[in-house]
Amino acid sequence: MGWQITGGEVLTQDGLAEGGLTLDHGLIGTGPASRHLDATGFWVLPGIVDLHGDAFERHLAPRRGMVADLGANLDFVEGELAACGITTAWLAQFWSWEGGMRGPEFATRLARALQAADLRLDMRMQLRLETHMTHDLGPVCDLIRETGIDYLVFNDHLPHKALETGRKPPRLNGSALKAGRSPEAHHEMMLALKTRDPEVDSFVRAILRALPDLRFGSHDDDADLRDIWAGRGVRISEFPVSHAAASKAQDQAVIMGAPNVLRGGSHNRGSVSASDLVAEGLVDALASDYHYPAMIGAVFALIERGICDLAQAWRLVSAGPARMMGLEDRGRLEMGLRGDVVILCPERRRVMGCFAAGRPVFLSGELAERLN
CATH class of the missing domain: 3.20.20.140 (Metal-dependent hydrolases)
Incomplete structure (x- = not known):
């Protein structure tokens, strides 16, 4: 079961950029997935x-x-x-x-x-x-x-x-x-x-x-x-x-x-x-x-x-x-690398979600409520 994370700002080598990523078979990819997570307002980080x-x-x-x-x-x-x-x-x-x-x-x-x-x-x-x-x-x-x-x-x-x-x-x-x-x-x-x-x-x-x-x-x-x-x-x-x-x-x-x-x-x-x-x-x-x-x-x-x-x-x-x-x-958040991802609220400086090898380990607060 893959995860599609959208709406957030993803950290690249040069800084934050609007976009999304997919976690599938433990790796970072692109494209659709069976589960969707709206990270609008949050940072998506390695x-x-x-x-x-x-x-x-x-x-x-x-x-x-x-x-x-x-x-x-x-x-x-x-x-x-x-x-x-x-x-x-x-x-x-x-x-x-x-x-x-x-x-x-x-x-x-x-x-x-x-x-x-x-x-x-x-x-x-x-x-x-x-x-x-x-x-x-x-x-x-x-x-x-x-x-x-x-x-x-x-x-x-x-x-x-x-x-x-x-x-x-x-x-x-x-x-x-x-x-x-x-x-x-x-x-x-x-x-x-x-x-x-x-x-x-x-x-x-x-x-x-x-x-x-x-x-x-x-x-x-x-x-x-x-x-x-x-x-x-x-x-x-x-x-x-x-x-x-x-x-x-x-x-x-x-x-x-x-x-x-x-x-x-x-x-x-x-x-x-x-x-x-x-x-x-x-x-x-x-x-x-x-x-x-x-x-x-x-x-x-x-x-x-x-x-x-x-x-x-x-x-x-x-x-x-x-x-x-x-x-x-x-x-790093790059295609084909291990799906280790942190979703962070920059205003509260709080981790809202954490994935390891593409699997959720921690989901909290508003991010968890957005899960569909």
């Missing part, structure tokens, strides 16, 4: 591609220690993503010594739940691997191969300065509680992990050799770290903290957080403004980070600040991230 979002956690564990049925609750994650116009999403999940929802056991459960889930959106996992989990090469590779994970980002959350100087790590009690450990045991574990510093480079290189088909990224790079990661062959820089780091990744790929754009700066004092980097052409993609609605909010913020027009801003949340992941079948 589906959003989100490379890093962790707002799913509130659905899977609404209270600390209350981990819900992951398979069933992924339906609620899908609903929120669709209501935010996100049709392809990487759920950013840790494999970390931090434990709890960041531990290997939870990562394994989530990866398997995603693999088994019957979802309309394209929902995948970004595995956030802590660099000092050097003894986990086998289990990490096994999980990736078993569940089809296609994107791995290296993280290092050890409080190195505190551990090197003998000071109490910041937020020790809170992080220990989340991990289900005593503060003393948590601190001792950090000290033990710190002794693995010399193992990290060989561990990272072993991961890259073992999984040559994956996309690899690094997280929170400063300029020196970006040099190190580039030297290892890691081409994606996720949320670089300085202008110098983003500049060094110009021939690679830079992802910045949409909440950073929306706020007008990072919540981490001293980190670079994503809007400034976008203005200089140093950003390839925006990601939702911790707030799915920020993707659309960031687009409007960039337009209102005169940094981008709509076509340029929307590319940062659609075609740009899709291209980074080698997904040339989405991110």
Whole structure:
């Protein structure tokens, strides 16, 4: 059953143009279809591609220690993503010594739940691997191969300065509680992990050799770290903290957080403004980070600040991230591409409809009332 969307303004490479499109057999086409949707007054846009979002956690564990049925609750994650116009999403999940929802056991459960889930959106996992989990090469590779994970980002959350100087790590009690450990045991574990510093480079290189088909990224790079990661062959820089780091990744790929754009700066004092980097052409993609609605909010913020027009801003949340992941079948509204479409009310900045691979996932308000 195909869908014909008419009456709206369709986003092309050059901007909005009056017109329509047909969704048939999961693809974008033209011509008649069995179902009609009047998008008059709305924008018809490519589906959003989100490379890093962790707002799913509130659905899977609404209270600390209350981990819900992951398979069933992924339906609620899908609903929120669709209501935010996100049709392809990487759920950013840790494999970390931090434990709890960041531990290997939870990562394994989530990866398997995603693999088994019957979802309309394209929902995948970004595995956030802590660099000092050097003894986990086998289990990490096994999980990736078993569940089809296609994107791995290296993280290092050890409080190195505190551990090197003998000071109490910041937020020790809170992080220990989340991990289900005593503060003393948590601190001792950090000290033990710190002794693995010399193992990290060989561990990272072993991961890259073992999984040559994956996309690899690094997280929170400063300029020196970006040099190190580039030297290892890691081409994606996720949320670089300085202008110098983003500049060094110009021939690679830079992802910045949409909440950073929306706020007008990072919540981490001293980190670079994503809007400034976008203005200089140093950003390839925006990601939702911790707030799915920020993707659309960031687009409007960039337009209102005169940094981008709509076509340029929307590319940062659609075609740009899709291209980074080698997904040339989405991110644009062109004949023969995957039918991922968002229908947006520009006045309310609200998603009225969302289609994934040509199938409706979310219809709301006046748009749903127009269905015939």
